[in-house]
Amino acid sequence: MEYIPSEIEKKWKSWWEDNQVYKVSNDSTKPKYYVLDMFPYPSGSGLHVGHPLGYIGSDIFARYKRMNGYNVLHPMGYDAFGLPAEQYAIQTGVHPAKSTADNIARYREQLDKIGFSFDWSRQVETSDPSYYKWTQWIFLQLFNHWYDNKAAKARPIEELIAIFEKDGSADIDAAVSEALDFSASQWQSMTAKEKDETLMNYRLAYRKTTYVWWCEDLGTVLANDEVKDGVSERGGYPVERKPMLQWSLRITAYADRLLTGLDTVDFSDSMKKMQSNWIGKSQGAQMFFELENGAGQLEIFTTRPDTIFGATFMVVAPEHDLVKQITTPEQAQAIADYLAYVNTRSERDRMSETKEVSGEFTGAYALNPFNGEKIPIWIAEYVLKDYGTGAIMAVPADDERDMRFAKKFNLPIVEIIDKSMHPGATIEDKLGKMINSDFLNGMEVRYAIEAVLERIESMGIGHRKINFKLRDAIYSRQRYWGEPFPIVYDENGVAHALPESELPLELPELEDFKPASGAKSPLARAEDWVNFKPGWRRETDTMPGFAGSSWYFLRYMDPSNDKEFASQKALNYWQDVDLYVGGTEHAVGHLMYSRFWHKFLYDKGLVPTEEPYKKLMNQGMIQGVIENIYILKEKVNGKSKFVCAKFAKQNGIEDFAKIPVLVDYVADYGLQDSHLNLESLRQIIAWRPEYSEAIFESNEGIFKNGHFTPKGDDTDMKFETNSEVGKMSKSKYNVINPDDVVDRYGADCFRMYEMFLGPIEQAKPWDTKGINGVSGFLRKLWMLFYDEQNGKSLVNDSEPTKEELKVLHTCIKKVSEDIERFSFNTCVSAFMICVNELRSMNCSKRAVLDEFVRLVAPFAPFTAEELWHQLNHESSVCEAEFPKVNESYLVQDSIAYPVSINGKKRDLVELPANMSKEELEKAALELDKVQKWLEGQAVKKVIVVPGRMINIVV
RNA sequence: GCCCGGGUGGUGGAAUGGUAGACACGCAGGACUUAAAAUCCUGUUGCCAUGCGGCAGUACGGGUUCAAGUCCCGUCCCGGGCACCA
Known part of the structure; x- marks a missing residue:
């Protein structure tokens, strides 16, 4: 019988299906084991060879566990809401539901070819109303809860309202956006609208003003990765940060638990580090600086309160509420200009900029609470609004960035720490003795921190505070293809939850998926749907990608339940995910959000474990080769001109832009001399007709309008391309389909x-x-x-x-x-x-x-x-x-021992496995080769590791 | 810029601090064959010697150790993430 894989595969695929070999029961006496893959987004380019890497690993493990006597849950599904389907809809008019269904069918076909042991009866799709009903339901739970720091858990909002009615906010220690202080009678006299706004300060799902990238020319809000170098990636149009009232999730309430929970799970150290850095817990002080003109206070957070006497200026975020208020008339124009500049900069740009710091003086001053000295207040892009309090005291002597800022704007630098006894110490090290610092003089830094904290608290100008870098998650998207919010607004604009009986709130039908005017979601076009009853309107934003993926692993346990997101029986049997397999690119996004949701559900008593994933394995990305050709940024006589990679590199690479080309056209792709020849250049202009009249130049000659004009005797071109390694993606034209490999x-x-x-x-x-x-x-x-x-x-x-x-x-x-x-x-x-x-x-x-x-x-x-x-x-x-x-x-009679002299292997000798250390040493020293090498030198020491090696030191 | 990884032959990679290069690919030579494919055998880190051997060698520069690809410090290069791609 011959080995013909395709026949064997066909035969057993249907046999497995007929016999339901991979069907998993929730009723079993066997121990359970849950092996989960991060489910894919079904993209239009299909599954590529990178996806299955993790799936194969987890499938091997699932099969192995099953053969070892476990009842193994190994499901698969689709993260089916997302931006690409919506963009495709805008371009082609094909409904996202249609293209998504097509893509899912394709993925399924591709996955089926690879022989996974998935129980397909449990498949979930996040865009299916029977699934997103429960995503909406969980959102409503978040909306209807607040976080009680004293109880360290989420509690129903009704309980908070009851407390307000009775005692006001006095005894509440809650996770909030800003500290509020009101009495029971003040609460009672609030209007409905005011009560709503107050509660928003406490809800785990709440509304606040956050910024989005707005592109006027495209008439849409852009994702971060759609903005390149301050302009839209599509079309290169200008973009700006636009403030909008959006939903957020109060993940910060769980910051500490997300951090300590890491100790209880089996993730790699690097993964844990990435997450704990993201959470970014730091201890320090929250302090208030009086404004010089008496107009109020400036609140800052610092981890180094000891350096306060070196604070020669303050920096507030350009978006800070105080900026408008404190800017003096003389500085108004300069500040306005600077704000316009900052509006075009992404957070990444703002954080990355190191060569050139920028900022502007507001004209206002704050007062040092200890000595009353006037400190100028500046704004600068390196201070972010949502980070700490959005304001810092700048200590140029003890902080790299403050130092550069002070030098650039000629601000004074006051040395406050003598580090002379710590020669290796960097500027950031908390080492040295305080100088020029009043009552702190002479103290070691760590004692000075403590001393100043005590003084701050006793003076009532601030208090110790733990700060987290983690920020609340922005949860609104001005998109069509996502879960609608189950929220309606009344005449006063007060948000109300839809009753559970009205879930799922399904997406309205649309013909046109383009954004509505005024940075509104496309849903705003569905007017009948929005204005469902007089005076009321629906929320038109939709939920982000991470909504559906934050809890999907629970749905697999009980995928068709229409009474609950999953039954308690199923949840108690499967408990949690024993092994989760996926890429590190999800380290801080998906993993943090789903851990947060899980902890919330745990607080509600809805899931039996506090952490969703016991063990995490990260598969590496299978990368593709990206092949680029260089195009001159300026057109030549109105025509595009491409040049050979070598030429571009020699002649000012900054004049050229890289255009990725389909790797199939490139000879020796991925190698040093990857190149295109005349044949492949013809393929390229056929593939990208916009370049049909472009000029291609290399050492051999010029190719234009399908004709080759050689410079010498060459009959073909060797038009070099630039190879780099990167993600496989449709936009890089380097996707490799596993089907071809499987077929072959x-x-x-x-x-x-x-x-x-x-x-x-x-x-x-x-x-x-x-x-x-x-x-x-x-x-x-x-x-x-x-x-x-x-x-x-x-x-x-x-x-x-x-x-x-x-x-x-x-x-x-x-x-x-x-x-x-x-x-x-x-x-x-x-x-x-x-x-x-x-x-x-x-x-x-x-x-x-x-x-x-x-x-x-x-x-x-x-x-x-x-x-x-x-x-x-x-x-x-x-x-x-x-x-x-x-x-x-496996028992061995003899072992081959390497014999080294001074760590260098000189001989290999077969010796009985049961020899003692002393016998081994003796046998080694007697070897001819060893004798030759020792020749007269005294043996200092012999190291014998039985079963391993012998080393002779001379 | 910040955080997290990675760097070993021509290539993918192996190696609880203990024989660097397992297992493969590729290449070279040979066998079988009219020939090719397939298959099998031999060799394959570099340099010198071309027998026995020797020296160097795991991105680069230092260090710890009887012993370092592995641990520590510094540098360079590549990849992932950085809050609206998923």
Whole structure:
């Protein structure tokens, strides 16, 4: 019988389906194990070879756990709301629901080819109303709760209202936007509108003014990555920051718990670090500086209150509320100009700018609370509104950025810390003795911090405060293709939750998905839907991508429940995710949001665990090669001109822009001399007709309007391209489809090859160079069962030899250990070694093959299933038991010891395994080669590690 | 700019602080064949020697250690993230 993967795959795919091999029950006496993949966004370019990397790893692990006796939940679904479908709709008029459904069908087809053990009956789609009903429901719970810091949990908003009615805000310690202070009678006399606004200060889902990128020419709000260099990526139109009233989620209420929760989960150290840096807990002081003109106070946060006598100026964020109020008439124009500039800058730009600091003087002064000195107040882009209090005291002597700012604007620098006794210390180190600092003089920094904190508190000018870098999550999007908010506004603009009975609130039908005028969501066009009853209107923004993905793993436990997001029974059986597999690009976005939602649901008693994911494995990104050609930014006589990469690099790269081209057209792509020839240039102008009249120039000549004019004798061009490694994406024209690989080599080969590429957590560019090795391995495995010449079965029932069992069990040991540590590439190597050795021993014994087939089954499920049945088994190999290592087959009689002299290997000697340390030392010293190397030198020391090595020190 | 990774032959990579380069790809030579494909065998880090061997070598510069790809300090380069891509 010949090895034909496509036939085997077809056969077993339908057999698995007919026998419901991958269906998982919520009723089982077996221990549970939940293996989850980060679900994909179904993009228009289809699944690329990077997606399955993690899916294959998790599938191997899920199958392995199942063969070890667990009831394994291993589901898949789609993160189906998103911007690309909406943009596609704007361009083509195709409804996002339609294109999304098409893309999902394509993804499903592609996933099915790879042989995953998903239980498809549990599939979820976040854009399905039966799913987003519960996303909306959870949002309403957030809206209807506040966070009680004393109880350290979320509580119903009714309880807060009851407290306000009775006692006002006095005894409340809540997570808030700003500290409020009112009595019960003040509360009672508030209008409905005022009460609503007050409650917004406490709700976990609330409205506040935040900024969006607004592009007047495109008439739309842009995402950060749609803005490049201060203009829109599409079209290059100007953009500006526009304030809007938007929904936010009070994730900051959970900052501390998100931080301490990290200690209880099994994530990599780097992942935990990224998250804790993101949360950014710091201790310091909140302080109030009186304004010189008596118009109020300036609130700042500082981690270094000890440096206050070095504070020679204050900096407030340009968006700070006080700016308007304190700016003097003389400075008004300068401030206005500066604000206009800042409006065009992204936060990233503002934080990254290091060469050139910028800022403007408001004309106002604050007073140092300790000595009454006047301190000028500036605004500068490096201070962000939502960071701390949006204002800092600048201490140029002790902070790099403040120092640059002071130098640029000739502001005084007062040394306040003597670091002379700490020669290696940097400017940021909290080391040294205080000088020029009044009552702090002579103190070590760490004592000075404590002393000044006490003084601040006793003077009543501030207090100790823990600050978090984490900011509340902006939850509104001015888009169509997302979950509608289940919120309606009355005549007064007061927000009301829809009753649960009206969920899901479905998206209204639209023909045109372009944004509505005035930075409004496209939903604003659905006027009947918006103005559903006189005087009332619906919220027209929709929820962001992370809404649906923050809780989807819970829905898989009970996917078709229409009474609850999942039943308590299902939640209590599956508990949490045992293994979560996905990319590090989600480190701080998705993972933080879903941990936050989970903790909230835990507070409500709706989920049994406080953390959703017990263990996290990060798969590296499979990158693509991006091939660019250089275009001259200025057109030549109205025509686009492209030049060879080498030429662009030599002649001022800044005059050129990079245009990515389809990698298929590029010869030797990814290599040093990747290039286009005349044939491929013709393909490019056919592919991008806007360049049909462009000029292409290289050393060999000029290509224009389909004609090549050589400079010398060349008959073809070698138009060099620039290769870089980066994400696989449709916009970079470098997507590689797994289907082609599966069609050519088979799914098992594709699965094993992706694993064989290297450690799963490492990023690597895709190439198929080594795939023949894996393909050969599978064929060799097959040939242990069938005679290559006559196709007859070779399987026999003779007793395995000691040697054969040693080979098999060495492999079992290696593979079981390596699966546990997700080292799948070395598993594949171990399989290869085992098969090579069995072949050289001509071993086709049933006792050996039966175990080997089970061992390889998680990696190559199709081939294993076929061979398993060839060994006369009736049920699926998925249900068989994973082989156990028998150590007694692995016992060694002798060990090959490397013998080193001063750490350099000089000899290799085979010695009995049971030799003692002393005997080993003696045997090593007696070796001829060792004697030769020692030649007269005295042996100082001999280090013997039994079973490992011997090192002689002279 | 900040945070987190990574850098080992021609290529993908292996290596609980203990034999650097397992396992593959590619390449070279050979066997089988009329030939090719497929398959099999041998070799394959560089340099010198071309037998035995020797020296150097894991991005670069230092350090710790009997012993460093692995640990520590500094530098360079590449990738991911940085709050509206998902």
